[in-house]
Amino acid sequence: MGTAVELNRFLAGVERRAFRQAAFAVRDDQAALDIVQDSMLKLADKYANAPVEEWPLLFQRIMQNTIRDYYRRQKVRNFWVTTLSIFTPGADDEDDEPLEHTQATAEHEDPMNVLSASKNLAAIQEAIEKLPARQREAFVLRYWEEMDIAETAVVMGCSEGSVKTHCSRAVRALAAMLQEKGIHDE
Numbered sequence: 001m002g003t004a005v006e007l008n009r010f011l012a013g014v015e016r017r018a019f020r021q022a023a024f025a026v027r028d029d030q031a032a033l034d035i036v037q038d039s040m041l042k043l044a045d046k047y048a049n050a051p052v053e054e055w056p057l058l059f060q061r062i063m064q065n066t067i068r069d070y071y072r073r074q075k076v077r078n079f080w081v082t083t084l085s086i087f088t089p090g091a092d093d094e095d096d097e098p099l100e101h102t103q104a105t106a107e108h109e110d111p112m113n114v115l116s117a118s119k120n121l122a123a124i125q126e127a128i129e130k131l132p133a134r135q136r137e138a139f140v141l142r143y144w145e146e147m148d149i150a151e152t153a154v155v156m157g158c159s160e161g162s163v164k165t166h167c168s169r170a171v172r173a174l175a176a177m178l179q180e181k182g183i184h185d186e
Helices: 004-026 029-047 054-088 098-106 113-132 131-145 148-154 159-178
Strands: none
Touching: 004 029, 004 054, 029 054, 054 131, 113 131, 113 159, 131 148, 131 159, 148 159
């Protein structure tokens, strides 16, 4: 069993290598810092009482899972940003809500584009509403509210694995429903 001093020493010793590894994996220094920090917190939270000799392998496994989570989240987020970007052509403000932006730009757009965007918006909203409650909740918390898996699990009162399952099922169901309506990522 490790002590707090041993854990601090271990984390200080792996910090730089872990950052380089994460930075190479995600090609974004800020995201890499977040990944390393999240991995260290998970190790300290869940495995501080594990034998010291197990920490290196546990930390690597945690970090690899955190990197995979980052890529999963980015893939899904990029899909929805791309899909919803049809509603906000030329919008540079990242704080804008895509669904709220549609009406604000309507008076400056070509009427046919506005009609098409309106129909797509309605299809997306309808698809989200058709999701089972837990899938809809997980999807909205993760990809619209940008909560991480742990935060979403706390809010939903379930395990992190359940959050991942709900999100995965929601994304597949939404993609299928939207594809049926002719809306897809190109």
